[in-house]
Structure formats: C-alpha cells, structure tokens
Amino acid sequence: MTFVQLIDCRTSRFDEMNRLVDTWLEQTGGRRSATHSLIGKDRSDASHFIEIVEFPSYEEAMRTSNLPETDRIFHDMIALCDEMPVFTDLVVVRDEQLYVANVRRYFDVVAARGELPPLDGLLAENYHGHDPANEQDTIGMDAMRREIREWRAGFDFAFTVEDQIAEGDKVCTRWSWKGRHTGEFLGIPPTGREVTTTGTTVFRCGADGKIVEGWWQYDRLGLMEQLGELDVLEV
Template sequence: MPEIQNVAIMQRFVEEVINQGRLEAADELVHEDFVELDPLPGQQQGRQGLKDVVVMMRTAFPDIQWVIEETIASGDKVVSRFKWSGTHSGDFLGVPATGRKVAVPGVVIDRLSDGKMADSRILMDTLGLMQQLGVIPGPPPA
C-alpha cells in the first residue's frame, strides 16, 4: 500500500523535521532536487531550500508545532489539512518579533517518488497570519 507508506513519510517529516527541528531527517525523506511549486519569497529550490525554510520558520517561531488534522492519499500524492501554531519570537519575512501567538491553517499537496518527497504545493492563510502579527488590520468586530 504505497498510500499508507506515503502518509507515514509525511507524518514523519512534520514530526521530526518541522516540530523537532531534526533537519538531518530531511536527507532521508526529501529528494535532493525537491521542487516547491509555490515557494515563499526568496525560497531556493531543492532539499537545502526546504531545510532553509524550516530553519527560518523555527527561528521566527521557536515553539512551532504543526498538527495534521486530515489526510487524503491517492497514488503518489498526499494532501494534508494542517494547522501550525507558535510564538513570533524572531524575524519572519522582514517582520520583527512581536511576541504574539499565532495559529495558521492550511493545506499542502505533496508528491512522493521512491519513498521521498519530490515536490510540494503549500497553501496557508497568510492574510490571517499577517493579521495575527498585527502587520495588517484584521476585520472589524461583528
């Protein structure tokens, strides 16, 4: 069942690489020529580019925790609905630390090949994140 194995790989990536900051695990889980289909500003392609994003996120939000809330797998793709949370304690895309706690929902579509992440498309609530950080105003109270 490749779908079950692919889901397990993605769960391991989230837990070990993102939540625990064990970047060396990415060497086992991500192809060297990994492609981010919707990269963050300045994100380089490849496994190292993905590692660099994880380092940037963990620097900006040292207590970051990703929770996979729902997963659908078909063939070589795994779609995960997630929510990550953390405290903004360092620079994030030019925004200095605010000390604010954030919770950001999103969806990621990962494609795996030979048991490793080959490419990914991550879509998250960046507008909501920027509102939580106070960078842009939120909606008026109802």
C-alpha cells in the same frame, strides 16, 4: 475493522470479465459498501487474475454480497472462469500507507525542537516546492532547508495533521499550525504573540517514498494580521 476479499480466478475471457465488473459497479451504485477494487494479472500466467475488494467491515461486505445484483454478477463471473474461483476473506490487522507515514513524519520533523535533523530520508535532493507566497519556487533540498530554518528561527511551532488522503504517488494533508513568534520573521521583530494558521499541502512522492514535489496553500494573510502587520499597512 477493514475487511478485504481476494478473488483468485483463471479466465481466457478477461475483457468480458472486465465489462462484467463495470456492470456491477453501475448497477450497485449508491448501495454497495466496497471502498476499493483492484485487479492484478499474473506476469507469468496471462489467464491468472486476482481481484482485491476492500470493505469497511465484514458486515458491510456481507450486505453488499446479499444484493441481488451481486448474486447475478457472481454467477455470470463463474461462467467466464476456466475453473471455480477461490475466495479468501481477510480481516486487516495492519495497514501501512508508506507515503502517508513519510509525509506525517515530515510535519513532525520540521517542527521538532533543537537543531533541524537531516531530511535525507524524507526529501529528495531535487525537491520542488510551490508556494504562492514565495516569489520563486523552492528548488532542491538545501533551499527547502533554508526556508524551514527561517520559519524555525521566527517561531516555536507545531503542526497538527487534521486529515490525510492518499492517491497514487500523492498525499494531501489538511493541517493546522500553532506557534509563538519568538524571533525575527520576514523582517518582523519578535512580538511574543501566539498565532495560528491552517492550510493544505499536496506532496508527490517518489518510488523510494521520499517527497519530490509539494504544493502549499495556507492563510498567510491571516498570519500577517495576527502579527500586527496589517494594522501597520492600514495606518
């Protein structure tokens, strides 16, 4: 279970403290188990800082804490503080990455059976889509809805999210897609074939969580081959 440690401290020597953190990162490289470190400064008190350090588990945090470099840095850090830091140990009981949740919901919604639901809560009105298979970028929510309807008219399909990685305002999703060709698609009459493809999409989200830009990469050539279109070209 993910473990988070909060270090609440006051210091007028933050630059030195910052260099100390860099030293710890350098000296413990390859042996520490911390996965994420964040330092915030109190807007109403320039000497008040909170560091948040994330670990895979409490046990991993203790292993890192017992490194000799960690012990040395700890004592150096106390010397830079105006008063004794306060440590709070937290076991994470809920972790919602809201951009990730919105992107995952997008893949579910576009594949849902029946009429395409409104996408207002998922896509920004000025959505900008990049797909190398298209001659032009997809600009605007209405254009994206038309593109989604083309796929839905041609296939009964579903996405499976294989992996998701989030950093800042971007969410990268590795997905697989499986569908049955039940309607005309790009001028290809329905074949009834079951087809699959895989791809990766990087979405950029706005401050409100809505998707404002997307970069799509997927095996469109393989999809066309499964639909029998490459056989036609070879003949």
